[in-house]
Amino acid sequence: MLNRGRLTAAGLAIALGASLAACGSRPKTSGFTQKLVILGFDGMDPDLLKQWIDAGRLPTFKKLADGGGLYPLATTHSPESPTAWASFATGVNAGKHNIYDFLVRDTATYLPDLGMVRREPPKFLFNYIPTSKPKVHSIRGGTSFWVTAGQAGVRSSVLTVPVTFPPEEVPNGELLSGLPLPDIRGTMGTFYYFATDLSRYEEGNTEFGGVLKRLVMENDTARTELIGPPNPVVRQQLEKLRAKSPALTDEDRKQIAALEEKEDIRLPMIVRWDRAAKTAVVDINGESVALEPGKMSRWINLDFRINFFVRVHGMTQLLLMKADNELQLYISPVNWKPDNPPVAISHPSSFAGDLFRRLGPYRTLGWAEATWPLNEGRMDEETFMEDLYKAFDDRAQVILDRIDARQWDVLVGVIESTDRVQHMMWRLMDDRHPMYDAALAAKHGGAIETIYRRADQFVAEVLEHLEPGTDLLIVSDHGFHSWRKAVNLNTWLVQQGYMVIQGQQPGEKKLDDLFGGAEFWENVDWTKTRAYAMGLGQIYFNLRGREAKGIVSSGAEATSLADELAARLLTMQDPEDGSRIVRAVYKRDDVYSGEFLGNAAELQVGMEEGYRVSWQTALGGSPPGIVYPNMKKWSGDHGGYDFATTAGVLVSSKRINRNDPSIMDIAPTVLKYFGLSIPGTIDGKSLW
Numbered sequence: 001m002l003n004r005g006r007l008t009a010a011g012l013a014i015a016l017g018a019s020l021a022a023c024g025s026r027p028k029t030s031g032f033t034q035k036l037v038i039l040g041f042d043g044m045d046p047d048l049l050k051q052w053i054d055a056g057r058l059p060t061f062k063k064l065a066d067g068g069g070l071y072p073l074a075t076t077h078s079p080e081s082p083t084a085w086a087s088f089a090t091g092v093n094a095g096k097h098n099i100y101d102f103l104v105r106d107t108a109t110y111l112p113d114l115g116m117v118r119r120e121p122p123k124f125l126f127n128y129i130p131t132s133k134p135k136v137h138s139i140r141g142g143t144s145f146w147v148t149a150g151q152a153g154v155r156s157s158v159l160t161v162p163v164t165f166p167p168e169e170v171p172n173g174e175l176l177s178g179l180p181l182p183d184i185r186g187t188m189g190t191f192y193y194f195a196t197d198l199s200r201y202e203e204g205n206t207e208f209g210g211v212l213k214r215l216v217m218e219n220d221t222a223r224t225e226l227i228g229p230p231n232p233v234v235r236q237q238l239e240k241l242r243a244k245s246p247a248l249t250d251e252d253r254k255q256i257a258a259l260e261e262k263e264d265i266r267l268p269m270i271v272r273w274d275r276a277a278k279t280a281v282v283d284i285n286g287e288s289v290a291l292e293p294g295k296m297s298r299w300i301n302l303d304f305r306i307n308f309f310v311r312v313h314g315m316t317q318l319l320l321m322k323a324d325n326e327l328q329l330y331i332s333p334v335n336w337k338p339d340n341p342p343v344a345i346s347h348p349s350s351f352a353g354d355l356f357r358r359l360g361p362y363r364t365l366g367w368a369e370a371t372w373p374l375n376e377g378r379m380d381e382e383t384f385m386e387d388l389y390k391a392f393d394d395r396a397q398v399i400l401d402r403i404d405a406r407q408w409d410v411l412v413g414v415i416e417s418t419d420r421v422q423h424m425m426w427r428l429m430d431d432r433h434p435m436y437d438a439a440l441a442a443k444h445g446g447a448i449e450t451i452y453r454r455a456d457q458f459v460a461e462v463l464e465h466l467e468p469g470t471d472l473l474i475v476s477d478h479g480f481h482s483w484r485k486a487v488n489l490n491t492w493l494v495q496q497g498y499m500v501i502q503g504q505q506p507g508e509k510k511l512d513d514l515f516g517g518a519e520f521w522e523n524v525d526w527t528k529t530r531a532y533a534m535g536l537g538q539i540y541f542n543l544r545g546r547e548a549k550g551i552v553s554s555g556a557e558a559t560s561l562a563d564e565l566a567a568r569l570l571t572m573q574d575p576e577d578g579s580r581i582v583r584a585v586y587k588r589d590d591v592y593s594g595e596f597l598g599n600a601a602e603l604q605v606g607m608e609e610g611y612r613v614s615w616q617t618a619l620g621g622s623p624p625g626i627v628y629p630n631m632k633k634w635s636g637d638h639g640g641y642d643f644a645t646t647a648g649v650l651v652s653s654k655r656i657n658r659n660d661p662s663i664m665d666i667a668p669t670v671l672k673y674f675g676l677s678i679p680g681t682i683d684g685k686s687l688w
C-alpha cells in the first residue's frame with residue numbers, strides 16, 4: 001500500500017517546499033566590536049511623538065531624545081511604506097530602487113498590479129505532476145545595507161522590514177520577511193465572516209478583501225466552507241482554454257465554467273451552535289474547535305489539498321463574535337505556516353521554522369493587523385485593538401528573541417501596528433472628521449496614544465536587553481494626517497479634458513480585484529486620454545511609445561503638459577468651502593533619478609491635510625463627483641499627502657551631524673558605522 005502521507009510530503013517538497021538547502025551557519029563572532037540596533041515603527045508621526053513626549057507620556061523616547069536627538073526624518077516621493085522602506089534599506093531614491101507606490105501599471109494593458117513583486121505560479125505536467133515551484137520575484141532595485149555590510153563580514157538580523165519578501169540572501173545574516181508576504185490566498189489578508197444574520201445580498205467579497213457568508217442553520221448546525229487558495233492546476237487549465245479565445249467551442253465554454261467552479265480550493269466546515277450555552281463548535285480540517293464569544297481561538301492548522309501530490313499549509317484563528325440570538329463568526333486571514341510555507345519566507349529558509357519551534361505560532365502575514373474587517377464593519381473597535389496588541393507582541397517577541405541570541409552586529413526590526421492604528425482610529429482623535437463619534441471617542445479616542453506608549457515600553461524593554469555601548473536608531477518611514485475627504489483625481493482629469501471616458505461609469509473596483517481577472521479602465525478612451533491617475537497621487541501621461549495606446553509625445557509636449565497640469569492641480573478647490581486641496585505637485589525629473597526613472601509617474605500630487613486620493617482613484621476608477629466625505633473607518637493616511645508635511649521620525653542614541661536627515665541616510669550611516677566605504681550610487685549621507 002502506498003504511504004500516502006509520505007508521498008504527499010515528497011510531492012510538496014518538489015512542488016512548493018520551502019528550500020531544504022542547508023542553512024548557512026553564521027560565525028558566533030565577527031571582527032566588529034560595534035553593535036547597532038535599528039527599530040522601525042511604521043508611520044510614527046513626529047508631531048504626535050513630540051506632543052506626547054512633552055506631556056510626559058513617553059519617558060523612554062524622552063530619555064533617548066535628551067541623550068541623543070529627536071528629528072523629523074524626510075520621507076520619500078511618494079510618502080508610502082513600500083517606497084520609504086525600500087529607500088531605508090538601499091539608501092537611494094525610488095528612481096534607483098523602482099518602488100514608487102503600492103501599485104504599478106502594465107504599460108501594455110494599463111492594468112494595475114501590486115507594486116513590490118512579480119509572481120509566477122507553479123507548473124504541473126499533465127495538469128497533475130508538479131514540475132516547478134511557485135516563484136516570487138522582487139522588483140526592488142538597489143542593494144540593501146545588510147547585504148553590502150554582510151559581504152564585508154558584518155552579521156545582521158533583519159526582522160519583518162517592509163519590502164523584504166521574497167527574502168534576500170543575506171551574507172552573514174538572517175532575515176524574516178515582512179510586507180508584502182501574503183496570506184494563503186495570495187492577498188494582503190482575506191478575512192472571513194460567517195453569520196446567520198447576513199442577507200443573501202451582503203454575501204460575497206467585500207471592497208477590502210473579506211469573504212462574507214450566510215450561515216443557514218438546520219437543527220443549529222450549518223454546513224459551509226472556507227475558501228482557500230486558488231488551485232494552480234485549475235488555473236493552468238483555465239489559462240490554456242482561455243488562450244484559445246476567440247476560437248472557443250461550446251465544449252470549451254462548458255469546461256471553463258466547470259473549472260471556474262473549482263478555481264478556489266475549499267475546506268468544508270461545520271458550525272454547531274449551542275444556543276443555550278451561547279457557544280459554538282467549529283469542525284474544520286479534522287479538528288473540533290470549541291469557541292466562546294469574544295475569545296480568539298488558538299492557531300488552527302489548515303491544509304489545502306491541490307492534488308494527490310501537493311498540499312499548501314496555513315494557520316488561522318477563529319473568533320466567535322456573537323452566539324445569542326444570532327451567530328457571528330470571524331476567521332482571520334490564513335497565514336502561511338512558518339515551518340512549512342509555500343515558498344521561503346526567511347533567510348536561511350529554516351530560520352522562520354526555527355523561530356516557530358522556539359516561540360510557537362506567530363503571524364507571518366505581512367499586513368498583520370485586522371484593518372479590513374474593522375473598515376467593513378465586521379469587527380468592532382474593542383476586538384480590533386485587542387488583535388492589534390497581539391500583532392505588536394508577535395513582532396516584539398521575535399525582535400527580543402533575536403536580540404538575546406547575540407549573533408548580530410546590526411539588528412533591524414520593524415513593527416507596523418503604529419501605522420495600522422493610525423489608519424483606523426484617527427477619526428476618534430479628530431472631532432472634525434466625518435466619522436468622529438463622541439461616544440466611541442470616549443472609549444477609544446486614546447487608541448493611538450496607547451500604541452505609542454506600547455512602543456515606548458517596548459523600546460525600554462529592548463534597552464534592558466542590550467549590552468552597554470550598543471547604539472540605537474529609531475526610525476519611522478512617514479508621518480500621518482487626518483483623511484476627512486476623498487478626492488477623485490481621475491474624475492477631475494475627465495472634467496478638465498485630460499481623460500476621456502465613454503458611456504456609463506463601470507462598477508466600483510475592489511482591492512480584491514487586483515488578485516485576479518477583473519477589468520479596469522473599461523470605459524476609458526485611450527486614443528483621446530492624455531493623463532491618468534493610479535495609486536496614491538501618481539499621475540501618468542499616456543505616452544507614445546511607452547503606453548500601448550499612448551498619444552502624448554515625450555519632450556516638449558510632455559513638458560508643457562506637466563507644467564499645465566501641475567499649475568491647474570494647484571487651483572483645485574473644495575466646492576464646499578473653497579479650501580485648497582493640492583498643496584504641491586512634484587515633477588518626475590525634479591524628485592527622481594536613476595535607472596528606473598522610466599517607470600515613474602510624470603507627476604506626484606501632494607495633498608493638503610484632510611484630503612486624500614479616493615480608493616477608486618487609486619484603482620483607476622472615475623466615479624461621479626470630485627470631493628466627498630470619507631465615511632470609512634480608515635480615517636488617517638499618508639500616501640498621496642505632500643512629501644514636505646509627511647516626514648517620519650528619527651531618534652538617535654547619539655547626536656547626528658545635521659538637522660535635515662532623510663530616510664535615505666540610514667543605509668550609509670550603517671555602512672560608515674562599520675567602517676565600510678559608501679558606494680557612489682547611494683543618495684543618502686552618513687548621519688554620524
Ligand SMILES: [Zn+2]
Nearest residue numbers: 043081419423
Ligand atoms: Zn500606512
